[in-house]
Amino acid sequence: MWQEIGDRYGLTASERSALAADFFSGDGFDQDLLSAIQALRPRLRTCLISNAWPGTREFLASAADVFDLLVISAEIGLAKPGPAIYQRALEDLGVGAEAAVFVDDMPANLEAAKSLGMRTVLFNGTRRTIAAVRRAVDST
Template identity: 45%
Template sequence: MFIKAIIWDFGGVIIRTEDPASREQLIADLGVTRDYLSELTFSGEAGTRAQLGEITQAELWQHVRSELNLAPSEYPDLMKRFFGGDVVDFELVDYIRSLRSRYTTALLSNAWNDLRGIITNRWNFADAFDVMVISGEEGVMKPDPRIYQIALERSGVQPPEAVFIDDSIENIEAARKIGMHGIHFQNPEQALVDLEKKLGHS
Protein backbone atom coordinates (compact mmCIF):
# COMPACT_ATOMS: atom_id res chain seq x y z
CA MET A 1 0.00 0.00 0.00
CA PHE A 2 1.03 3.58 -0.61
CA ILE A 3 1.56 5.88 2.35
CA LYS A 4 -1.41 8.23 2.77
CA ALA A 5 -0.94 9.63 6.29
CA ILE A 6 2.02 10.88 8.31
CA ILE A 7 1.43 10.98 12.06
CA TRP A 8 3.70 12.97 14.36
CA ASP A 9 4.43 12.90 18.06
CA PHE A 10 4.74 16.31 19.74
CA GLY A 11 7.02 16.30 22.81
CA GLY A 12 10.56 15.29 21.89
CA VAL A 13 9.82 15.70 18.17
CA ILE A 14 8.13 19.02 17.33
CA ILE A 15 9.04 20.59 20.67
CA ARG A 16 12.37 19.59 22.19
CA THR A 17 14.49 20.54 25.18
CA GLU A 18 17.35 22.21 23.31
CA ASP A 19 18.92 23.86 26.36
CA PRO A 20 18.68 21.71 29.51
CA ALA A 21 20.57 24.21 31.68
CA SER A 22 17.47 25.85 33.17
CA ARG A 23 15.88 22.54 34.16
CA GLU A 24 19.17 21.11 35.42
CA GLN A 25 19.72 24.15 37.64
CA LEU A 26 16.16 23.82 38.93
CA ILE A 27 16.84 20.18 39.83
CA ALA A 28 20.01 21.18 41.65
CA ASP A 29 18.28 24.01 43.52
CA LEU A 30 15.43 21.73 44.59
CA GLY A 31 17.85 19.03 45.74
CA VAL A 32 16.03 16.29 43.84
CA THR A 33 17.01 13.91 41.05
CA ARG A 34 16.09 14.26 37.39
CA ASP A 35 14.13 11.00 37.59
CA TYR A 36 12.16 12.19 40.61
CA LEU A 37 11.12 15.44 38.92
CA SER A 38 10.20 13.53 35.76
CA GLU A 39 8.08 11.13 37.79
CA LEU A 40 6.32 14.01 39.55
CA THR A 41 5.46 15.80 36.31
CA PHE A 42 5.02 13.07 33.69
CA SER A 43 5.49 9.39 34.47
CA GLY A 44 4.05 9.17 37.99
CA GLU A 45 0.40 8.81 38.95
CA ALA A 46 -0.45 12.51 38.81
CA GLY A 47 1.39 13.04 35.52
CA THR A 48 -0.36 10.06 33.96
CA ARG A 49 -3.76 11.24 35.19
CA ALA A 50 -3.12 14.67 33.66
CA GLN A 51 -2.19 13.10 30.32
CA LEU A 52 -5.40 11.06 30.48
CA GLY A 53 -7.45 14.19 31.14
CA GLU A 54 -8.49 13.02 34.61
CA ILE A 55 -7.00 16.11 36.28
CA THR A 56 -6.17 19.54 34.88
CA GLN A 57 -2.71 20.93 34.29
CA ALA A 58 -3.32 23.33 37.19
CA GLU A 59 -4.13 20.42 39.49
CA LEU A 60 -1.01 18.58 38.37
CA TRP A 61 1.23 21.54 39.12
CA GLN A 62 -0.48 22.05 42.47
CA HIS A 63 0.47 18.45 43.27
CA VAL A 64 4.06 19.03 42.12
CA ARG A 65 4.39 22.18 44.21
CA SER A 66 2.93 20.43 47.25
CA GLU A 67 5.34 17.51 46.91
CA LEU A 68 8.25 19.94 46.59
CA ASN A 69 7.04 22.08 49.53
CA LEU A 70 7.18 25.28 47.49
CA ALA A 71 5.67 28.55 48.62
CA PRO A 72 3.00 30.21 46.42
CA SER A 73 5.50 32.92 45.48
CA GLU A 74 7.70 30.26 43.87
CA TYR A 75 4.96 28.86 41.58
CA PRO A 76 5.58 30.97 38.44
CA ASP A 77 9.34 30.50 38.69
CA LEU A 78 8.94 26.71 38.84
CA MET A 79 7.14 26.43 35.50
CA LYS A 80 9.33 29.04 33.80
CA ARG A 81 12.49 27.18 34.78
CA PHE A 82 11.04 23.74 34.05
CA PHE A 83 10.05 24.63 30.49
CA GLY A 84 12.74 27.27 29.90
CA GLY A 85 14.83 25.20 27.50
CA ASP A 86 11.95 23.85 25.40
CA VAL A 87 11.86 25.08 21.80
CA VAL A 88 9.29 24.54 19.05
CA ASP A 89 10.95 23.48 15.79
CA PHE A 90 9.13 25.78 13.39
CA GLU A 91 11.23 24.58 10.45
CA LEU A 92 9.86 21.09 11.09
CA VAL A 93 6.36 22.54 11.39
CA ASP A 94 6.79 24.19 7.98
CA TYR A 95 7.91 20.85 6.54
CA ILE A 96 4.84 19.12 8.00
CA ARG A 97 2.64 21.86 6.58
CA SER A 98 4.20 21.32 3.14
CA LEU A 99 3.12 17.66 3.21
CA ARG A 100 -0.59 18.44 3.48
CA SER A 101 -1.09 18.81 -0.26
CA ARG A 102 -0.08 15.16 -0.75
CA TYR A 103 -0.73 13.41 2.56
CA THR A 104 -2.99 13.54 5.58
CA THR A 105 -0.95 14.95 8.46
CA ALA A 106 -1.85 14.13 12.05
CA LEU A 107 -0.60 14.85 15.54
CA LEU A 108 -0.69 12.02 18.10
CA SER A 109 0.50 13.16 21.51
CA ASN A 110 0.46 12.08 25.12
CA ALA A 111 -0.28 15.52 26.52
CA TRP A 112 -2.47 17.57 28.81
CA ASN A 113 -5.85 18.56 27.45
CA ASP A 114 -4.79 22.17 26.87
CA LEU A 115 -2.33 21.29 24.09
CA ARG A 116 -4.78 21.90 21.24
CA GLY A 117 -5.46 25.43 22.48
CA ILE A 118 -1.75 26.16 22.91
CA ILE A 119 -0.94 24.95 19.39
CA THR A 120 -3.87 26.92 17.96
CA ASN A 121 -3.65 30.17 19.88
CA ARG A 122 -0.08 30.55 21.17
CA TRP A 123 2.02 28.91 18.47
CA ASN A 124 -0.43 29.24 15.57
CA PHE A 125 0.32 26.05 13.69
CA ALA A 126 -2.88 24.03 14.00
CA ASP A 127 -3.13 24.42 10.22
CA ALA A 128 -0.16 22.04 9.83
CA PHE A 129 -2.42 19.12 10.78
CA ASP A 130 -5.59 17.63 9.36
CA VAL A 131 -6.10 15.70 12.60
CA MET A 132 -4.98 16.19 16.21
CA VAL A 133 -5.35 13.33 18.68
CA ILE A 134 -4.35 14.27 22.23
CA SER A 135 -4.42 11.80 25.10
CA GLY A 136 -5.81 14.35 27.55
CA GLU A 137 -8.90 14.68 25.35
CA GLU A 138 -9.27 10.97 24.59
CA GLY A 139 -8.69 9.37 28.01
CA VAL A 140 -6.20 6.90 26.56
CA MET A 141 -2.50 7.28 25.84
CA LYS A 142 0.37 5.70 23.92
CA PRO A 143 1.40 2.91 23.79
CA ASP A 144 -2.22 1.72 24.18
CA PRO A 145 -3.25 0.55 20.68
CA ARG A 146 -6.63 2.24 21.03
CA ILE A 147 -5.19 5.72 20.63
CA TYR A 148 -3.36 4.70 17.44
CA GLN A 149 -6.66 3.36 16.09
CA ILE A 150 -8.33 6.69 16.88
CA ALA A 151 -5.64 8.52 14.91
CA LEU A 152 -5.97 6.10 11.99
CA GLU A 153 -9.76 6.30 11.89
CA ARG A 154 -9.80 10.10 11.97
CA SER A 155 -7.13 10.16 9.28
CA GLY A 156 -9.21 7.80 7.16
CA VAL A 157 -6.42 5.28 6.59
CA GLN A 158 -5.48 1.68 7.34
CA PRO A 159 -2.36 0.91 9.45
CA PRO A 160 -0.10 0.05 6.47
CA GLU A 161 -1.00 3.42 4.91
CA ALA A 162 0.39 5.42 7.86
CA VAL A 163 3.86 6.38 9.07
CA PHE A 164 4.24 7.27 12.74
CA ILE A 165 7.18 9.34 14.03
CA ASP A 166 7.99 9.38 17.77
CA ASP A 167 11.06 9.75 19.97
CA SER A 168 9.94 6.82 22.17
CA ILE A 169 10.93 3.41 20.81
CA GLU A 170 8.19 1.86 22.97
CA ASN A 171 5.58 3.95 21.17
CA ILE A 172 7.10 3.11 17.78
CA GLU A 173 7.03 -0.61 18.53
CA ALA A 174 3.38 -0.34 19.57
CA ALA A 175 2.55 1.34 16.26
CA ARG A 176 4.42 -1.31 14.28
CA LYS A 177 2.62 -4.05 16.20
CA ILE A 178 -0.72 -2.94 14.74
CA GLY A 179 0.73 -2.66 11.23
CA MET A 180 1.83 0.97 10.96
CA HIS A 181 5.21 2.07 9.67
CA GLY A 182 7.38 3.56 12.40
CA ILE A 183 10.30 5.98 12.48
CA HIS A 184 12.22 6.42 15.72
CA PHE A 185 12.98 10.14 15.95
CA GLN A 186 16.52 10.91 17.09
CA ASN A 187 17.04 14.27 15.40
CA PRO A 188 15.27 16.17 12.60
CA GLU A 189 17.84 15.38 9.91
CA GLN A 190 17.76 11.63 10.55
CA ALA A 191 13.97 11.51 10.85
CA LEU A 192 13.34 13.39 7.61
CA VAL A 193 15.83 11.25 5.68
CA ASP A 194 14.10 8.12 6.99
CA LEU A 195 10.68 9.57 6.17
CA GLU A 196 11.63 10.52 2.63
CA LYS A 197 12.85 6.95 2.11
CA LYS A 198 9.52 5.58 3.39
CA LEU A 199 7.67 7.90 1.04
CA GLY A 200 9.84 6.89 -1.90
CA HIS A 201 11.18 10.39 -2.48
CA SER A 202 14.85 9.44 -2.29
Protein backbone atom coordinates (compact mmCIF):
# COMPACT_ATOMS: atom_id res chain seq x y z
CA MET A 1 0.00 0.00 0.00
CA TRP A 2 2.72 2.47 0.97
CA GLN A 3 4.63 1.76 -2.24
CA GLU A 4 1.52 2.57 -4.29
CA ILE A 5 0.95 5.81 -2.38
CA GLY A 6 4.60 6.74 -2.77
CA ASP A 7 4.51 6.06 -6.49
CA ARG A 8 1.34 8.04 -6.97
CA TYR A 9 2.58 11.11 -5.09
CA GLY A 10 6.27 10.87 -5.96
CA LEU A 11 7.47 10.15 -2.41
CA THR A 12 10.96 8.93 -1.63
CA ALA A 13 11.46 5.77 0.42
CA SER A 14 12.18 7.81 3.55
CA GLU A 15 9.06 9.94 2.98
CA ARG A 16 6.97 6.75 2.60
CA SER A 17 8.41 5.39 5.84
CA ALA A 18 7.68 8.65 7.65
CA LEU A 19 4.12 8.69 6.30
CA ALA A 20 3.53 5.10 7.44
CA ALA A 21 4.94 5.88 10.90
CA ASP A 22 2.69 8.94 11.19
CA PHE A 23 -0.32 6.93 10.02
CA PHE A 24 0.16 4.32 12.74
CA SER A 25 1.40 6.63 15.50
CA GLY A 26 -2.03 6.97 17.10
CA ASP A 27 -2.80 3.26 16.95
CA GLY A 28 -2.46 1.13 20.01
CA PHE A 29 -3.71 -2.10 21.45
CA ASP A 30 -6.50 -2.60 23.96
CA GLN A 31 -4.40 -4.12 26.73
CA ASP A 32 -7.44 -5.32 28.71
CA LEU A 33 -8.71 -7.21 25.68
CA LEU A 34 -5.28 -8.68 24.93
CA SER A 35 -4.96 -9.82 28.55
CA ALA A 36 -8.35 -11.52 28.38
CA ILE A 37 -7.39 -13.29 25.16
CA GLN A 38 -4.07 -14.35 26.66
CA ALA A 39 -5.92 -15.80 29.67
CA LEU A 40 -7.89 -18.08 27.32
CA ARG A 41 -4.79 -19.57 25.70
CA PRO A 42 -4.00 -22.31 28.18
CA ARG A 43 -7.23 -24.05 27.20
CA LEU A 44 -8.12 -22.57 23.79
CA ARG A 45 -6.45 -21.75 20.49
CA THR A 46 -6.67 -18.08 19.49
CA CYS A 47 -6.60 -16.42 16.09
CA LEU A 48 -6.78 -12.88 14.76
CA ILE A 49 -8.43 -12.53 11.34
CA SER A 50 -7.85 -9.10 9.81
CA ASN A 51 -8.88 -7.48 6.55
CA ALA A 52 -5.62 -5.63 6.34
CA TRP A 53 -2.86 -4.54 4.01
CA PRO A 54 0.69 -5.77 3.52
CA GLY A 55 2.83 -4.84 6.50
CA THR A 56 0.12 -5.54 9.06
CA ARG A 57 2.01 -8.50 10.51
CA GLU A 58 4.89 -6.17 11.41
CA PHE A 59 2.46 -3.69 12.97
CA LEU A 60 0.94 -6.49 15.05
CA ALA A 61 4.31 -7.93 16.10
CA SER A 62 4.12 -6.62 19.68
CA ALA A 63 0.75 -8.33 20.21
CA ALA A 64 1.33 -11.41 18.06
CA ASP A 65 2.29 -13.65 20.99
CA VAL A 66 -1.30 -13.39 22.26
CA PHE A 67 -2.52 -15.35 19.23
CA ASP A 68 -1.76 -18.83 17.99
CA LEU A 69 -2.45 -17.68 14.44
CA LEU A 70 -2.66 -14.40 12.51
CA VAL A 71 -4.70 -14.49 9.29
CA ILE A 72 -4.08 -11.33 7.26
CA SER A 73 -6.25 -10.84 4.18
CA ALA A 74 -3.53 -9.18 2.10
CA GLU A 75 -1.23 -12.14 2.65
CA ILE A 76 -3.67 -14.84 1.56
CA GLY A 77 -5.97 -13.10 -0.93
CA LEU A 78 -9.13 -13.76 1.09
CA ALA A 79 -11.22 -11.28 3.07
CA LYS A 80 -14.12 -11.06 5.50
CA PRO A 81 -17.02 -11.55 5.10
CA GLY A 82 -16.19 -14.18 2.49
CA PRO A 83 -16.48 -17.64 4.04
CA ALA A 84 -13.10 -18.83 2.73
CA ILE A 85 -11.09 -16.70 5.17
CA TYR A 86 -12.94 -18.19 8.15
CA GLN A 87 -12.57 -21.70 6.76
CA ARG A 88 -8.84 -21.13 6.27
CA ALA A 89 -8.44 -19.96 9.86
CA LEU A 90 -10.37 -22.95 11.20
CA GLU A 91 -8.32 -25.37 9.10
CA ASP A 92 -5.01 -23.79 10.10
CA LEU A 93 -6.03 -23.91 13.77
CA GLY A 94 -7.35 -27.45 13.49
CA VAL A 95 -10.66 -26.39 15.01
CA GLY A 96 -14.21 -27.16 13.90
CA ALA A 97 -16.61 -24.27 13.37
CA GLU A 98 -18.87 -25.53 16.18
CA ALA A 99 -15.98 -25.10 18.64
CA ALA A 100 -15.11 -21.57 17.51
CA VAL A 101 -16.17 -18.20 18.90
CA PHE A 102 -15.72 -15.31 16.47
CA VAL A 103 -15.64 -11.68 17.66
CA ASP A 104 -16.02 -8.71 15.31
CA ASP A 105 -17.45 -5.21 15.28
CA MET A 106 -19.09 -5.65 11.88
CA PRO A 107 -22.45 -7.48 11.76
CA ALA A 108 -21.83 -8.72 8.19
CA ASN A 109 -18.65 -10.45 9.34
CA LEU A 110 -20.53 -12.05 12.23
CA GLU A 111 -23.29 -13.31 9.93
CA ALA A 112 -20.76 -14.94 7.63
CA ALA A 113 -19.06 -16.71 10.55
CA LYS A 114 -22.41 -17.76 11.98
CA SER A 115 -23.45 -19.25 8.63
CA LEU A 116 -20.47 -21.63 8.93
CA GLY A 117 -21.58 -22.76 12.39
CA MET A 118 -19.38 -20.53 14.52
CA ARG A 119 -20.69 -18.83 17.63
CA THR A 120 -20.35 -15.06 17.35
CA VAL A 121 -19.94 -12.07 19.63
CA LEU A 122 -20.42 -8.46 18.54
CA PHE A 123 -17.61 -6.27 19.86
CA ASN A 124 -19.40 -3.43 21.61
CA GLY A 125 -16.94 -2.33 24.26
CA THR A 126 -14.13 -4.20 25.94
CA ARG A 127 -15.82 -5.23 29.19
CA ARG A 128 -19.08 -6.35 27.57
CA THR A 129 -17.22 -8.24 24.87
CA ILE A 130 -14.92 -10.03 27.31
CA ALA A 131 -17.93 -11.08 29.38
CA ALA A 132 -19.79 -12.32 26.28
CA VAL A 133 -16.76 -14.30 25.09
CA ARG A 134 -16.36 -15.91 28.51
CA ARG A 135 -20.04 -16.93 28.45
CA ALA A 136 -19.67 -18.36 24.95
CA VAL A 137 -16.51 -20.25 25.86
CA ASP A 138 -18.00 -21.61 29.07
CA SER A 139 -21.03 -22.93 27.15
CA THR A 140 -18.88 -25.33 25.10
